[in-house]
Amino acid sequence: MDYKTRTKIARILIEGAIAVDTEVIILGWVRTVRISKNVAFVEVNDGSCMKNIQGVIENPENFPVLDKITTGAAVRMKGKLIESKGKGQKYEITVHSLDLVGVADSTYPIQTKRHTYEFLREIAHLRPRTNTFGAVNRLRSKIAFAIHKYYQERGFYYIQTPLISASDCEGAGDLFRVTTFNLDNIPRKEGAVDWHADFFGDETYLTVSGQLEGEVLATALGDIYTFGPTFRAENSNTSRHASEFWMIEPEMAWAELDDNMDLAEDFLKYLFHYALTECADDMEFFGQWIDKDLHRTLESVVNSEFERCSYTEAVKILEKAAQKFEFPIRWGLDLQSEHERYLTEKTFKKPVIVFDYPESIKSFYMRLNDDGRTVRGMDVLVPKVGEIIGGSQREERYDVLKDRMAKKGIKNLDNYFWYLDIRRWGTVPHSGFGLGFDRALMYMTGMTNIRDIQTFPRVPNWAKF
RNA sequence: UCCCCUGUAGCUCAGUCGGUAGAGCAGCUGACUGUUAAUCAGCGGGUCGCUGGUUCGAGCCCAGCCGGGGGAGCCA
Numbered sequence: 001m002d003y004k005t006r007t008k009i010a011r012i013l014i015e016g017a018i019a020v021d022t023e024v025i026i027l028g029w030v031r032t033v034r035i036s037k038n039v040a041f042v043e044v045n046d047g048s049c050m051k052n053i054q055g056v057i058e059n060p061e062n063f064p065v066l067d068k069i070t071t072g073a074a075v076r077m078k079g080k081l082i083e084s085k086g087k088g089q090k091y092e093i094t095v096h097s098l099d100l101v102g103v104a105d106s107t108y109p110i111q112t113k114r115h116t117y118e119f120l121r122e123i124a125h126l127r128p129r130t131n132t133f134g135a136v137n138r139l140r141s142k143i144a145f146a147i148h149k150y151y152q153e154r155g156f157y158y159i160q161t162p163l164i165s166a167s168d169c170e171g172a173g174d175l176f177r178v179t180t181f182n183l184d185n186i187p188r189k190e191g192a193v194d195w196h197a198d199f200f201g202d203e204t205y206l207t208v209s210g211q212l213e214g215e216v217l218a219t220a221l222g223d224i225y226t227f228g229p230t231f232r233a234e235n236s237n238t239s240r241h242a243s244e245f246w247m248i249e250p251e252m253a254w255a256e257l258d259d260n261m262d263l264a265e266d267f268l269k270y271l272f273h274y275a276l277t278e279c280a281d282d283m284e285f286f287g288q289w290i291d292k293d294l295h296r297t298l299e300s301v302v303n304s305e306f307e308r309c310s311y312t313e314a315v316k317i318l319e320k321a322a323q324k325f326e327f328p329i330r331w332g333l334d335l336q337s338e339h340e341r342y343l344t345e346k347t348f349k350k351p352v353i354v355f356d357y358p359e360s361i362k363s364f365y366m367r368l369n370d371d372g373r374t375v376r377g378m379d380v381l382v383p384k385v386g387e388i389i390g391g392s393q394r395e396e397r398y399d400v401l402k403d404r405m406a407k408k409g410i411k412n413l414d415n416y417f418w419y420l421d422i423r424r425w426g427t428v429p430h431s432g433f434g435l436g437f438d439r440a441l442m443y444m445t446g447m448t449n450i451r452d453i454q455t456f457p458r459v460p461n462w463a464k465f
Numbered sequence: 466u467c468c469c470c471u472g473u474a475g476c477u478c479a480g481u482c483g484g485u486a487g488a489g490c491a492g493c494u495g496a497c498u499g500u501u502a503a504u505c506a507g508c509g510g511g512u513c514g515c516u517g518g519u520u521c522g523a524g525c526c527c528a529g530c531c532g533g534g535g536g537a538g539c540c541a
Contacts, residue, residue, distance in 0.1 A: 038498045056499080071491095086499050106492050111476065112502050113490060118533060119476070174539080209541090234539060235466060247541065326537085337537080390541065436541030449534095461532090 002027060002076065010048035012091060014281055018081055024093065026053060026077040029129060030104075032112045033069055040066055042098070044077060047128075050135055050281045054092040055079060065100050071112055072104030072129070117452050124456055124465045132289070135282040136445060137455060139275065143441060146274040147227055147248055150267060156223040156250060161210030163229065166202050167415050174234040175205035176243075206231035211249055211432065212365075212419050215394060218251035218430050219422050225250040227437075235460050239449040240385075240439065244458040251432035257367075257376045257393040260431035261353050264380050264389050265306045267435070268351070272298045275444045283444075291446025298444065301382060304350040309343070311335075311357045311374065317347055334361045337386050344381040352381045364408040366392040367429075368400055378433070385443055391433020398423040 007024040011017045018024065028046030035041075040057040055077045057063055069075060079095040086092070109123055110130060120127040127133040148158065164178050180199040181187070187197040195203045210226040217224045226249045233243065250263060275283055276298055287294045309317075318329045318339050323346070327336040335343075335354070344352045355378040359368060366375035380389035395401040401423055405413060413420075438453045451457040456465045 032502070034500045034503055036497050036500075036503085039500075041500050041503090043501080054501080058499095084499095086501080088501050107475075109475070111491050113476075114502085115476065121533095230541085232540075236539065237466085238537080238539095239535080241540070245541070387541075434541060439541055 008048040009044075009046045009051060009053050012053060012081060013051045014049045020081055020083055020091070022081050024079065024081050026055070026075075026093065027101075028053075028075065028077075030069055030071055030073045030075055032071055033066070035060055035066060042066075042069055042075070042077065042095070044075060045129075045134070047134060049138075050131065050285050054084070054089055055095040055098070056085075056092050057095045057098065063095075063098055065098055068100050068103055069098065070104055070106070070108070072108035072110060073100060074102035074104075075099065076101055117449060121451055121457075128455065131285060132447075133452075133455075135285050136441070136447065136453060139279055139282050139445060140441060140453075140455070142279050143271060143275060143444065144227070144437070146271055146278070147225075147437075150270050151223075151225045151250065154223070156225045157217070157221045159210075159214065159217045159221075159224045159226055160228065161207065161213040161226050163207050163231075164200075164204050165207040166200070166204050167212065167419075174232050175208060176231050176233045178204040178206060208232055209247070209249065209434065211251070211434065212416075214249050214251040214432060215365075215430060216418065216422055218253045218432065219426070219428055222254070223250070223252050237460060239451070240442070242438065242450050242454060242457055242459050243463075245439075245450070245454070246437035247434050248437060249432060249434045251430060253428050253430045255393075255431040256429055257355060257378060257431060260391055260393060260433060261306075261308060261355070261378060264353070264378070264391060264433050264435075265351075268380070268382075268389070268440075269302045271440060272444060273302045276302070286445045286447075294446045297384065301351055306351040306353055306380070307348040308353045308355065309348075311354055314339075314343055314354050318342065321346075332358050332360065340379070340381045340386040341383075344386070345383045350383070354379050354381060362392070364404045364410065365394050365401070367395045368404065376431075380433075382443065385439070388439055388443065389433050389435050391431065393429065393431040396423055396427045396429050398427065 002025045005025055006027045007018060009026065009028065012024070026044055026046065028044040031043045031045050031052050033040065033042050038058070038060070040060040040063070042055040042057065043052040044055060045052045057066070060066055076099040077093065077095055078097045079093040081091055082094055084090060084092040110126055120130065120133070128137050151158065187194040208230055210228065210230070214224055214226050226247070228246060229244055230247050231244050234241070252259060252263065276295065312331065314335065315329060315331050318325070321342060323342060325338055327338065329339065343354070344350070355376070356369060356374045357377045359373055359375050362375050362377045366377045368375055376393035378391050379387050382388050395404065398420060402420060405416065410416070438450050441453045442448070442450060445453065447453050451459060
């Protein structure tokens with residue numbers, strides 16, 4: 001094969017790195033074919049970029065293989081790069097030889113027309129060959145790289161936290177259990193399941209967050225970040241939730257909530273700006289076909305100063321709001337989606353960071369304020385989506401943390417000895433947050449369903465492919 | 466988990482009052498001197514989600530089940 005000698009389409013159409021009249025070999029998949037008596041056009045995409053390159057065949061009768069060159073077929077196309085004689089593209093290829101590498105017969109499900117997302121989800125193994133899903137997957141790669149670039153350039157260390165965990169982090173009952181037990185014959189001792197007999201000698205789960213381990217490393221390396229998968233067994237049936245998703249969780253020692261907000265704001269702006277400038281080809285497609293306001297929305301986030309508003313102020317604003325809400329507003333109640341969207345879309349018309357939430361509605365690890373009733377938690381809210389980041393300054397005082405864990409009803413405190421130990425010796429103020437990778441990508445692309453942002457989504461009742 | 470909507474050809478959908486199945490696209494065959502989701506002509510294509518019920522007769526009405534979508538909650 002011509003793996004090493006072929007020219008990727010992006011080199012020609014995006015980078016402009018190939019001179020006219022150069023002999024090139026294109027390896028790719030046929031998007032559409034148009035054949036008439038004296039000329040045929042074969043449009044090929046090789047995945048390297050959004051755009052297709054058009055092969056022109058001036059004497060189709062000499063290319064009997066054209067009969068089998070159909071939408072979806074894999075082909076090798078050799079010819080000379082020329083300036084296009086037709087309208088609609090700058091370059092095209094005068095084809096000298098054309099080989100069918102892999103046939104796609106008439107049962108190939110992707111047609112040269114728009115398909116519904118619902119249909120494409122059922123062919124998740126083929127949808128990356130469409131424009132939309134090609135663009136999504138290219139952007140995923142670029143933004144994953146941008147995330148590493150951002151933190152590495154700022155002296156954060158990338159750490160790998162365990163996916164199998166014995167702690168249930170926030171005490172929620174929404175975990176996937178990990179076991180090697182034969183489910184038809186589970187060992188029991190005095191009536192109860194004998195977890196000592198299980199593989200790890202204890203109950204274990206798929207992690208819901210790498211935060212607690214991240215705190216351990218931050219209080220040794222200073223600044224760290226995690227970037228990996230997490231798992232939630234919640235029966236959430238929405239367009240924004242998946243059972244398996246990737247999170248970015250930076251954690252900084254010596255940092256307080258203000259530093260945390262600064263990082264969250266700067267990080268989001270960096271990612272959006274990176275997408276707009278480094279992925280312009282694919283972003284143009286999203287702006288044209290998925291969300292006409294996409295560029296305006298992203299640019300406004302990049303160029304705005306995020307508003308910072310305490311929970312208490314936010315409640316006052318919402319109480320005075322002219323709008324009727326479905327859910328009640330009262331100090332002590334959590335903000336609902338409709339409230340968050342009102343704040344970011346109506347009141348401030350830009351991203352908002354809400355902070356200092358009531359102690360009663362937030363997790364045990366958030367630092368208790370001097371007022372004794374609020375904690376140093378923060379949520380970053382953006383127009384159109386609402387909450388995109390959740391984070392906090394962590395409770396670094398041993399006694400206060402232990403009390404709050406007990407108060408929050410965490411049962412097996414012994415399992416958290418290590419988490420408490422980092423407060424016992426050399427404790428230090430530290431802060432961090434979590435950004436959902438897939439949700440950030442939804443915002444960047446305008447795609448409205450997480451099942452179409454993840455390549456192989458896992459949601460309740462769906463783990464195919 | 467709750468509320469609402471939905472399931473008919475490969476895809477997107479229509480199907481009236483309950484009377485036995487339709488269109489566009491795709492596919493196939495042919496035509497066509499540069500096309501851009503090419504165009505034009507012809508042809509083939511159905512377990513109406515499943516099970517049961519009502520009825521002389523059900524794609525249509527009723528019940529249950531299964532699948533899909535949107536919204537809410539939980540959150541990232």
